[in-house]
Amino acid sequence: MSLTLADARLVTPAGVHEGWLTIEDGRITHVGHGSAPGPGLSLGGRHVVPGFVDIHNHGGAGGSFPTGDLGKARDAVELHRRHGTTTMVASLVTDSIDGLKSAASSLAELCEEGLLAGIHFEGPYIAKARCGAHDPTLLREPTPGELAELLEAGRGHVRMVTIAAELSGALDTIRAAVAEGVIAAIGHSDADYDQTIAGIEAGASVATHLYNAMPPLGHRAPGPIAALLDDERVTIELINDGVHVHPAMLRLAYEVTGPGRTALITDAMSATGLGDGDYVLGPMRVRVEGGVARLVEGGSIAGSTLTMDVAFRRSVREVGMSLADAVQVASLTPARVLGLADRIGSIAAGKAADLVVLSDSLEVDGVMKDGHWITEPR
Known part of the structure; x- marks a missing residue:
């Protein structure tokens, strides 16, 4: 045809x-x-x-990827496709190791069907002090051996794992991930500048939703933000929903990294495409009010209700990107992160x-x- x-x-x-x-x-x-x-x-x-590429997405249309429910996951994929996302990675949140293995094994089926471009473990190897909407009781220190078990459950479809660089075992686990062709991302981290640099030197190449769930930028204690922005080897994720990051800080990051190192993500959760109400994100209860998702207990932001078309429009209107640059951060740069830029x-x-x-x-x-x-x- x-x-x-x-x-x-x-x-x-x-x-x-x-x-x-x-x-x-x-x-x-x-x-x-x-x-x-x-x-x-x-x-x-x-x-x-070009179709948008979302490398960090937890679900939508009532479906939550961390549950491993394939019917609901298909609904989430369909919703995001209608909003222009033609390639998407399913992100999991902190759970028991058995729970993560089960969800990854289920979602691998959708990867094999071509509905998903891979699986992302956003936990359990993250910092308790910066865990956000993750269950702090289920956090663990990373080991290469345990990571290998998670990768095996994903049947070759795990594309990314987020690790807090300061944790014991983090650097060895980052090296192990990269050796297996898995993207290591630094995020949900309480690392200082030097610890973050060590994580990058070990092979980490993505900043999980820059600014969020990490120490703020300081002029004497620059922390992870400065390290991640400054290193040419790192692609930064940004959530452009008007809630997670102020437009001025989005512009600041974009001016440092340019479109070649910036990837828009949604961090969307199950409420995306639906109305306000009560939902879940992994084992955590979430309440959405005015389109903003927060934990019922504690009030931490719990993902977003963002779609990529909205993030794209905001990048042009609020951040001031040209159409060509907005396309790059919504499509080409995340495709490069996934190693798919020759195809999409x-x-x-x-x-x-x-x-x-x-x-x-x-x-x-x-x-x-x-x-x-x-x-x-x-």
Whole structure:
């Protein structure tokens, strides 16, 4: 099957241009400027961007990935796809080792089906002082041996593990993760600057939701934020929902790292796409009020109700990114983190036809995955 999308404003790494593209067998075959050489589906000048890539997501539509419920997980994937996320990693939260193994084993099935791009363990190897919405009674110190058990349960689909760099055994476990091809991320950490640098030297290459669940930036005690921002080897995750991080701090981080080292994430939980009410995140009870998720006990922020299209719009409107840079932080940079940039993350011949059609106000008008419409342009 061949399809031409015409009369579009294509957002590519080189910028925005009026043009067209053709799709065959789920892949982009040609990208052109100006008028299409033949008949096609006219998009009336709307923007076309690559599908969003979310490397940190706990669920949505009532489904929570940490439960391992496959039916609910499918609902979550479908919700986020309708909002433009065509590639997504399922993030787990701190639980017992047996609980984490069970959830990973279940979610591996969805990875094998191509619905998920991998699994992320955001715990249990995190700091009690910075555990946020994780159960502090279930936290553990990391060991390479125990990590190997978790990776085995995920059947080769574990893509990332978050580790607090200051914990006993953290550096050896970071090295073990990287040796197995798993991304080591530093987060939920009470580390100082030097401990964070040691984690990066051991192989950590991602900052789990920078600013959140770590010591604040200080001029005499720079802590993990300065270390993670300053090191060219690290990609920073940012939650751009207007709740987790002030726009000024988002701009500050973005000005330091640029689009090549910034990845937007949602950190979405099960309430995403639904209304206020009571929910769960792993073993923790969560109450959502005004779209903000917080633990019932203690009041810590418990993930978000964010979708990537909202994060994308806010990046343009609130942070001041160009469309090309916003596309990079929402698509290409996270694709690079996952090692998938040769297949997804930008509009280019040979890549998967994972596309999002956006209106002038950057609202989602259509979503395509592998050349098939999830929602057709209106």
